[in-house]
Amino acid sequence: MSITKDKILESLKKVLYFPKANNVVDLNMVDSIEIQGNKISLNLIYPEANDKNAHIVKDAALRTLKADLGQELEIEIQTLSEQQAGRGPLGKVKNIIAVASGKGGVGKSTVATNLALALAQTGAKVGLLDADIYGPSMPVMMGLKGVRPGAVEEGGKTKIVPIEKYGIKMLSIGFFIDEGKALMWRGSMASNALQQLFNDAVWGELDYMVLDLPPGTGDIHLTLVQSVPVTGSVIVTTPQNVALADVRKAANMFENDAIKVPILGVVENMSWFTPAELPNNKYYIFGKGGGQVVANELNVELLGQLPIVESIAEGSDNGNPIVLDYQHPVSKAFAEIAKKLIEKVKIRNVQLAPTPIVQINPNASCATD
Ligand SMILES: Nc1ncnc2c1ncn2[C@@H]1O[C@H](COP(=O)(O)OP(=O)(O)O)[C@@H](O)[C@H]1O
Ligand SMILES: [Mg+2]
Known part of the structure; x- marks a missing residue:
């Protein structure tokens, strides 16, 4: 199956960021998706640095992507705060x-x-x-x-x-x-x-x-x-x-x-x-x-x-x-x-x-x- 950005986003819609009771895609937390063969990399962006839920959400994203798109995938997810990602009024x-x-x-x-x-x-x-x-x-x-x-x-x-x-x-x-x-x-x-x-x-x-x-x-x-x-x-x-x-x-x-x-x-x-x-x-x-x-x-x-x-x-x-x-x-x-x-x-x-x-x-x- 060929992997596309849309398929990745569709899959990640199942991943919830529970503090905001919504999925990470609709919350605009997914960024910089890149696909190279069976390697995927993307960023998950959290409101604050040191977000306590970061690793739980990241694990869920890894599991969901593999279940939907193939266990053989190599997935790299980087966790960034909005500040680190250059977003928000003080983003720059x-x-x-x-x-x-x-x-x-x-x-x-x-x-x-x-x-x-x-x-x-x-x-x-x-x-x-x-x-x-x-x-x-x-x-x-x-x-x-x-x-x-x-x-x-x-x-x-x-x-x-x-x-x-x-x-x-x-x-x-x-x-x-x-x-x-x-x-x-x-x-x-x-x-x-x-x-x-x-x-x-x-x-x-x-x-x-x-x-x-x-x-x-x-x-x-x-x-x-x-x-x-x-x-x-x-x-x-x-x-x-x-x-x-x-x-x-x-x-x-x-x-x-x-x-x-x-x-x-x-x-x-x-x-x-x-x-x-x-x-x-x-x-x-x-x-x-x-x-x-x-x-x-x-x-x-x-x-x-x-x-x-x-x-x-x-x-x-x-x-x-x-x-x-x-x-x-x-x-x-x-x-x-x-x-x-x-x-x-x-x-x-x-x-x-x-x-x-x-x-x-x-x-x-x-x-x-
Ligand atoms: N190294 C210094 N030499 C001479 N005058 C100073 C020096 N540092 C501060 N001042 C003067 O001391 C006063 C208090 O400094 P200020 O920077 O306003 O302190 P703060 O912000 O801590 O209240 C000001 O009038 C300032 O010009
Ligand atoms: Mg002062």
């Missing part, structure tokens, strides 16, 4: 990096912004999303105060168009709300607004999307990291006697079983003070070594240390992030952090790469028709 966003901290004021937004720009300077396509609903600072940091993003019609829906500046695409909750008002939002309102920035915006193809999360840990964080496929997180801290308990809380939020977002590294900000007139001097005014302590505690690498320099704060206030000044030593530090982060993401993606499961037919000699 390869990596999402969440920048987080145990507490506010440690320079999380400064690091997120400059890191996004440093990643873009490596030639990557980068997006920056200011998810700090209670203290959005990107409009000021990127020199976009008072700017309102535009909208386009796409597939019958109105979509937000991220603003492009300094070579990156960006959106901030600050573009949509009056200063101070967000503080009155209930958690669910904040979460919904954030979802829109992800799902109702035309982000297009991105190598990295950097997320500036609100400080601390709360419902908003949980909803966010559960609903968006975050690749990994970066924890920003200062060298002070850090409250390790706060950092642990942030780490637990990412690493708990339901979420499983790995921590890719720690960035220590405000590591020392270097006066402009004494560029070789370092004054450890906030203590020393806190970033390394945090990195050790979390069992990850300290990706870099950033000094306190006036031009960082000035750049943020004037909408000229420091890394735009290529010559500045801090730009070099950010370039180094970006490089290390890219490496960590690569390692992470190798760990996550879908493994094809090849079913070798033990009865290869007994062919049907």
